[in-house]
Amino acid sequence: MKTYILIAKKEIKIALREKLVLALSSIILVLLGISLFTGVISYQQQQKAITKAQDEKRKEWLEQGDKHPHIAAHFGTFIFKPKTVLSLFDFGLDTYTGTSVYLEAHYQHQFMFRPAQDHNSMIRFGELSSALVLQILMPLLIIFLAYASFTKEKERGTLRLLNSQGVTLTSIAWGKIMAYFIILLTILTPFILGILLLSYWLKTPDTITDLRMRIGLLGTTYMAYIFLFVVLSVLVSIKSSVSRNALLTLLTCWILFTIIIPKTMANFGEGLYPLPSMKIYKEGILKDKENGLDGKTPKAVRIAKLEKELLKKYKVDSVQQLPFNFEGVSMQAGEEYGDKVYDVHWGRLLNIFNKQNKLGSYVSLFNPYMALRNISMGLSATDLSASVDFQKKVENYRRIFIKKMNNDMAQNSNYGEFYEYSVGLDMWESVEDFKYKTPSIYSTLKKYVLEFVSLFSWIILLILLLNYITRKTKLNNG
Amino acid sequence: MDKITKTIIRYEWRSFVRNKFQLLLLAIIFLFGMYAIYYGASVVNVQKKTISDVQKIEEDEFYQYQISFNEELNSVDAKRKRDIASNPSYAWFRHGYHAVLPPHNYAALAIGQRDLHPYYHRLTGMSLYYQLFENEIANPVKLYVGNFDLSFVIIYLFPLLIIAFTFGLYSIEKESGVLALLRIQSISIRKIVVTRLLFYFMLITGLALLISLIGLLVLSNIFSNENFLAAVAWLAGVILYSAFWFSLMFLIISFFKSSAFNAICAAGCWLLFLLVIPAVLNVWMISKYPIDTTHLAELTRRTGLENENDEKEQTEVLSEFLEHNPKYKASDSLFNNNRYAKVYAAFTALKDSHSKKDVDAYNSQIGKRNKWVNQFLWINPAVNMQDAFTLISKTDLNTFLNYQSALTKFHKDITSFYYDRLFWDKSITQEDYSKRPVFKMKESNERWSMVLFSFLKIALILVPIGLVGFMKMKKITN
Numbered sequence: 015m016k017t018y019i020l021i022a023k024k025e026i027k028i029a030l031r032e033k034l035v036l037a038l039s040s041i042i043l044v045l046l047g048i049s050l051f052t053g054v055i056s057y058q059q060q061q062k063a064i065t066k067a068q069d070e071k072r073k074e075w076l077e078q079g080d081k082h083p084h085i086a087a088h089f090g091t092f093i094f095k096p097k098t099v100l101s102l103f104d105f106g107l108d109t110y111t112g113t114s115v116y117l118e119a120h121y122q123h124q125f126m127f128r129p130a131q132d133h134n135s136m137i138r139f140g141e142l143s144s145a146l147v148l149q150i151l152m153p154l155l156i157i158f159l160a161y162a163s164f165t166k167e168k169e170r171g172t173l174r175l176l177n178s179q180g181v182t183l184t185s186i187a188w189g190k191i192m193a194y195f196i197i198l199l200t201i202l203t204p205f206i207l208g209i210l211l212l213s214y215w216l217k218t219p220d221t222i223t224d225l226r227m228r229i230g231l232l233g234t235t236y237m238a239y240i241f242l243f244v245v246l247s248v249l250v251s252i253k254s255s256v257s258r259n260a261l262l263t264l265l266t267c268w269i270l271f272t273i274i275i276p277k278t279m280a281n282f283g284e285g286l287y288p289l290p291s292m293k294i295y296k297e298g299i300l301k302d303k304e305n306g307l308d309g310k311t312p313k314a315v316r317i318a319k320l321e322k323e324l325l326k327k328y329k330v331d332s333v334q335q336l337p338f339n340f341e342g343v344s345m346q347a348g349e350e351y352g353d354k355v356y357d358v359h360w361g362r363l364l365n366i367f368n369k370q371n372k373l374g375s376y377v378s379l380f381n382p383y384m385a386l387r388n389i390s391m392g393l394s395a396t397d398l399s400a401s402v403d404f405q406k407k408v409e410n411y412r413r414i415f416i417k418k419m420n421n422d423m424a425q426n427s428n429y430g431e432f433y434e435y436s437v438g439l440d441m442w443e444s445v446e447d448f449k450y451k452t453p454s455i456y457s458t459l460k461k462y463v464l465e466f467v468s469l470f471s472w473i474i475l476l477i478l479l480l481n482y483i484t485r486k487t488k489l490n491n492g
Numbered sequence: 493m494d495k496i497t498k499t500i501i502r503y504e505w506r507s508f509v510r511n512k513f514q515l516l517l518l519a520i521i522f523l524f525g526m527y528a529i530y531y532g533a534s535v536v537n538v539q540k541k542t543i544s545d546v547q548k549i550e551e552d553e554f555y556q557y558q559i560s561f562n563e564e565l566n567s568v569d570a571k572r573k574r575d576i577a578s579n580p581s582y583a584w585f586r587h588g589y590h591a592v593l594p595p596h597n598y599a600a601l602a603i604g605q606r607d608l609h610p611y612y613h614r615l616t617g618m619s620l621y622y623q624l625f626e627n628e629i630a631n632p633v634k635l636y637v638g639n640f641d642l643s644f645v646i647i648y649l650f651p652l653l654i655i656a657f658t659f660g661l662y663s664i665e666k667e668s669g670v671l672a673l674l675r676i677q678s679i680s681i682r683k684i685v686v687t688r689l690l691f692y693f694m695l696i697t698g699l700a701l702l703i704s705l706i707g708l709l710v711l712s713n714i715f716s717n718e719n720f721l722a723a724v725a726w727l728a729g730v731i732l733y734s735a736f737w738f739s740l741m742f743l744i745i746s747f748f749k750s751s752a753f754n755a756i757c758a759a760g761c762w763l764l765f766l767l768v769i770p771a772v773l774n775v776w777m778i779s780k781y782p783i784d785t786t787h788l789a790e791l792t793r794r795t796g797l798e799n800e801n802d803e804k805e806q807t808e809v810l811s812e813f814l815e816h817n818p819k820y821k822a823s824d825s826l827f828n829n830n831r832y833a834k835v836y837a838a839f840t841a842l843k844d845s846h847s848k849k850d851v852d853a854y855n856s857q858i859g860k861r862n863k864w865v866n867q868f869l870w871i872n873p874a875v876n877m878q879d880a881f882t883l884i885s886k887t888d889l890n891t892f893l894n895y896q897s898a899l900t901k902f903h904k905d906i907t908s909f910y911y912d913r914l915f916w917d918k919s920i921t922q923e924d925y926s927k928r929p930v931f932k933m934k935e936s937n938e939r940w941s942m943v944l945f946s947f948l949k950i951a952l953i954l955v956p957i958g959l960v961g962f963m964k965m966k967k968i969t970n
Contacts (some may be wrong), residue, residue: 067786139770
């Protein structure tokens with residue numbers, strides 16, 4: 015144990031003398047600072063705009079005046095996607111998912127206004143979030159810190175000197191790994207403090223569940239990622255004959271992991287499981303609503319069937335004699351049929367998305383960057399499943415509110431009297447305001463089992479490999 | 493070419509051919525290039541297919557309208573069909589016109605923003621903005637990681653290739669002891685370095701040009717009028733961009749540091765240009781010029797009159813409409829006929845002119861932030877190159893803004909076509925169908941000057957960097 019600490023101490027001293035390491039560390043710290051700062055500012059701006067807009071729309075809904083409930087169902091309302099507080103750490107897909115949706119009777123509107131559309135093509139180079147710095151730039155710092163860890167000793171012959179004093183290669187390796195890990199943690203301390211400070215200072219609406227656990231788990235996963243890259247860099251350095259080769263190998267790995275593989279995989283996924291165009295997708299929904307899911311029960315037939323059933327059930331011979339307004343009931347039945355059709359089509363679409371992204375999950379077994387990226391987005395609730403969950407809850411809200419309107423029409427208005435009937439504030443108030451909460455952390459974790467397995471096995475494998483190689487390697491050859 | 497230069501090149505060629513690793517790298521990049529072309533073409537083909545589907549739908553729709561004029565009006569269905577075809581009260585919001593932004597022949601090489609913005613619209617006389625903002629279906633994960641197209645290969649991967657080939661040009665000679673031998677020759681080190689750099693410049697740029705040429709030839713005939721300039725500009729851009737990275741490497745080499753230093757320095761520059769600067773600028777821009785789309789959401793709501801039967805409200809709407817459209821004033825007396833349809837049309841038109849303010853404000857916000865960010869971009873050749881490539885292949889933001897204003901114009905044509913008939917109480921005749929509005933989009937006349945400007949900005953940074961390197965090297969070697 016003592017040798018570890020001795021080696022670690024020496025490594026830290028040397029690293030502090032390296033101008034390059036110092037410069038890079040400060041650059042990373044500055045970038046982390048910028049990312050937190052701009053992250054907080056735009057989080058607050060967006061949160062404010064969204065809350066304001068949401069309040070306005072609520073007010074508009076309540077103050078729409080007296081009207082027929084079905085007209086109100088068409089007047090509808092809007093829902094804006096709230097930001098989760100962790101989105102200031104990891105923007106995830108927020109730039110590429112729609113932000114607002116219009117809710118009305120009969121139609122499921124799509125989410126509109128993806129923030130990336132307000133940009134020119136530079137947005138595709140990425141945005142600086144703390145997550146980006148930690149996921150992509152941090153490994154580079156690690157590589158620069160550790161690529162020469164063994165090759166330099168080899169080039170100078172010091173490795174043999176150490177060895178002759180009875181220090182095993184394994185303990186040298188672990189001493190170095192410990193040193194680098196400590197250095198990296200020290201660099202990150204101001205950033206971690208900043209985050210903790212922010213979490214006290216920022217007043218956040220409770221859209222995100224299990225916040226503490228999420229933050230804790232994010233911290234652990236990022237630590238594991240950093241540790242993994244340290245071990246990988248040291249391992250490559252042990253296996254390389256000269257520093258230049260170690261550096262090149264590591265840089266190649268980095269580019270493959272962070273740039274080339276993620277892009278190719280997403281592109282492959284799209285090619286393997288093609289998406290329909292919006293036009294065709296919507297035509298499909300429209301057609302199935304028109305002709306029935308089986309293509310044989312058109313709308314008119316469905317209504318006639320409902321009418322017949324109800325007449326039979328209530329033992330009357332015309333819809334006017336029913337104890338409720340048949341128009342309201344048939345409206346709701348049509349709505350529910352439309353929902354059923356929509357669920358089928360939307361389900362198919364989500365299925366394609368999932369298949370495309372599952373490919374990425376499998377590949378993450380070979381690519382720790384992708385594993386971390388997916389976990390980080392998931393925990394920050396800025397991933398696709400969070401966005402889908404939001405859309406589902408919004409759609410559910412739409413269904414409840416439309417049902418309320420239709421039921422009121424069925425219960426309280428008379429057949430054929432559309433303009434004579436109206437409701438007011440009491441009715442509007444009975445529709446609760448939409449409140450969003452992200453899914454629980456457990457349901458998120460369940461989606462990323464593969465990614466966790468990936469990080470875990472990478473670490474175990476690298477540790478085993480390191481121990482194996484350091485025992486096997488004979489210095490007089492190296 | 494003098495004898496020494498020839499000798500250097502001959503030896504360089506020999507050592508290049510013998511180096512299996514370098515050959516492998518070139519082969520891999522070539523394959524990446526081929527895949528990128530294939531991938532880009534497949535994305536664009538899907539879009540082309542969608543466009544032709546959409547156009548077919550429109551043709552069918554209008555064909556149905558036209559044949560309804562020849563049918564006997566002996567059934568309810570036939571009458572209804574004829575009504576939709578000939579009665580402007582229904583036709584103006586039922587007839588769907590398709591506006592498409594067909595991909596440029598070379599869009600496959602730089603997909604740019606084409607996967608993000610909708611490239612076709614079905615327009616009826618209904619409120620324009622209600623129809624304008626709908627998105628195309630896309631997997632957000634895919635949008636986030638971006639496209640593996642040729643522009644990516646050239647902008648991201650070729651610089652890495654250049655770095656890998658040249659970072660050790662001088663230092664490896666020094667590290668392996670060859671330099672000392674060279675020094676005793678009469679030839680200056682600068683000449684050797686420049687010649688060798690030029691050799692690799694020819695080689696790598698040649699490869700980039702070859703891949704580009706394959707792409708240009710496979711996708712379309714480069715000698716056709718619309719393609720020729722684009723093809724030439726693309727190739728010129730490739731040369732310029734490659735020259736920039738070579739001049740940068742020249743500067744780095746001129747510091748005469750170790751090969752590891754060169755590699756780190758070059759990788760740092762690559763990171764700076766392709767990741768850090770754009771990422772920082774993007775978030776800075778977002779927090780400096782936040783764009784709030786929440787109030788645009790309202791535009792997508794379909795609204796009607798408060799009370800459709802209120803004559804006073806109807807009159808108010810009509811008179812406000814007449815103020816905006818004085819040409820219909822002469823038909824004032826005719827407002828008694830078919831009044832409700834006219835009020836509805838007038839209401840919709842008014843809604844658009846009220847919304848125009850919001851949309852214009854939104855567009856000017858985008859313009860403002862782009863203008864702000866553009867002043868920083870002269871420093872970044874990678875972003876300039878991306879801009880130039882997307883401009884050349886017409887997949888840039890400007891093309892889409894241009895398309896949007898063409899849509900606005902087209903929508904105006906559509907509404908006047910129907911309103912002229914609606915307000916003058918005329919029905920649509922079969923002959924009218926040949927006069928119906930057609931979507932036209934004017935070529936942006938700024939396109940080539942913008943491309944040229946991007947090139948100029950790259951050249952502006954390339955030349956001084958190369959010169960500084962040249963001077964530095966002179967100082968030291970002489």
